[in-house]
Amino acid sequence: MNEDWMLYEVFIRSRSGLEHKHVGSLHAADARMALEHARDTYTRRQEGVSIWVVRSSEILASDPADAEALFEPARDKVYRHPTFYAIPEEVKNL
Amino acid sequence: MSPAAEPARATASAEDRFEYVLRLGDTSLIAAQRLGALLGHGPALEEDLAIGNIALDLLGQARLLLALAGRIEGRGRDEDALAFLRDAGQFRNMALAEQPDGDFAETIVRQCLLDAWQLETYESLAGSRDRELADIAEKAVKECRYHWRFSAGWLVRLGDGTTESHTRVRAALEKLWRFTDELLSADALDARMAVSGIGPAPALIRERWETRVSAALAEAKLERPAQRHYPWHGKRGVHTEHLGHLLAEMQFLPRAYPGVSW
Numbered sequence: 001m002n003e004d005w006m007l008y009e010v011f012i013r014s015r016s017g018l019e020h021k022h023v024g025s026l027h028a029a030d031a032r033m034a035l036e037h038a039r040d041t042y043t044r045r046q047e048g049v050s051i052w053v054v055r056s057s058e059i060l061a062s063d064p065a066d067a068e069a070l071f072e073p074a075r076d077k078v079y080r081h082p083t084f085y086a087i088p089e090e091v092k093n094l
Numbered sequence: 095m096s097p098a099a100e101p102a103r104a105t106a107s108a109e110d111r112f113e114y115v116l117r118l119g120d121t122s123l124i125a126a127q128r129l130g131a132l133l134g135h136g137p138a139l140e141e142d143l144a145i146g147n148i149a150l151d152l153l154g155q156a157r158l159l160l161a162l163a164g165r166i167e168g169r170g171r172d173e174d175a176l177a178f179l180r181d182a183g184q185f186r187n188m189a190l191a192e193q194p195d196g197d198f199a200e201t202i203v204r205q206c207l208l209d210a211w212q213l214e215t216y217e218s219l220a221g222s223r224d225r226e227l228a229d230i231a232e233k234a235v236k237e238c239r240y241h242w243r244f245s246a247g248w249l250v251r252l253g254d255g256t257t258e259s260h261t262r263v264r265a266a267l268e269k270l271w272r273f274t275d276e277l278l279s280a281d282a283l284d285a286r287m288a289v290s291g292i293g294p295a296p297a298l299i300r301e302r303w304e305t306r307v308s309a310a311l312a313e314a315k316l317e318r319p320a321q322r323h324y325p326w327h328g329k330r331g332v333h334t335e336h337l338g339h340l341l342a343e344m345q346f347l348p349r350a351y352p353g354v355s356w
Contacts, residue, residue: 005138026140027138027140028140029251030251032247033247033251036144036243036244036247037140037141037143037144039240040140040143040144040147041139041140041143044143044147
């Protein structure tokens, strides 16, 4: 692998109306090549109708060391889940 | 214009139609074999997949076209018989398609020059009077649009890249340019197919090919080589030595084990 090639993250929308989902990453020399590589690598079996690629270095990720501060405060707040409401019988798709 | 006002057209003979469809089908088949043989040798995993995808597109076109040729011929030969049981002199592919790979630049230049021709040809054939051929062309043109995007992208990347990549792609262009004359120069059969409304007008294909390729060459900072006439006429069965070697590999299995399947 050429070390000049950059890492890109690939997002595919599987059907119209659905959201783009992260499917993996790949190497490419530029954005156009990344899009073509994504098409060739991740949509060969009709997996998608739309592709996003983004330079991996452009993604800001949370630090695992911050996990306690970021995520633990939510743990004892079960009332944020909508599980305390009685759902009427006639409502089918909630 | 009403159908009645349309000028009367000559009807193409079955022999002409057979030969013409073979030119298209064999060109796709031989190009598919060339690219398929590169599997596992691509410069990167992603490129390997891209080249394999293109090879499969071309193979799919070849199957449809050779099956159609077999039906036109009406002598019971199917796509396999046509692909595997003919010798080099009976193949009608453009000589450009059979040229070996050499380095990656040669692969890209060969595909680029061929992709532009296939793209323009199929775009025109989608309006052919031969409905079966038009249907195949309509499917193929979508594939060819991507093939061109791929090869032209690389042409620019290599031509406008490093000194090394520019030197290599220029050498490949000088080496392969002599085969482009065959793509664009119509012979009597091409002319008859155009007159009968089945094939595209050769002058139109030349003009569109020139426009497309010139733009890509300019973007790639490559000079267009001088036009040269060349004694090879793949579409009339006069091939370079490379086709025989390619066929030896491609046809070995079905010839050594007739009727084999798995």
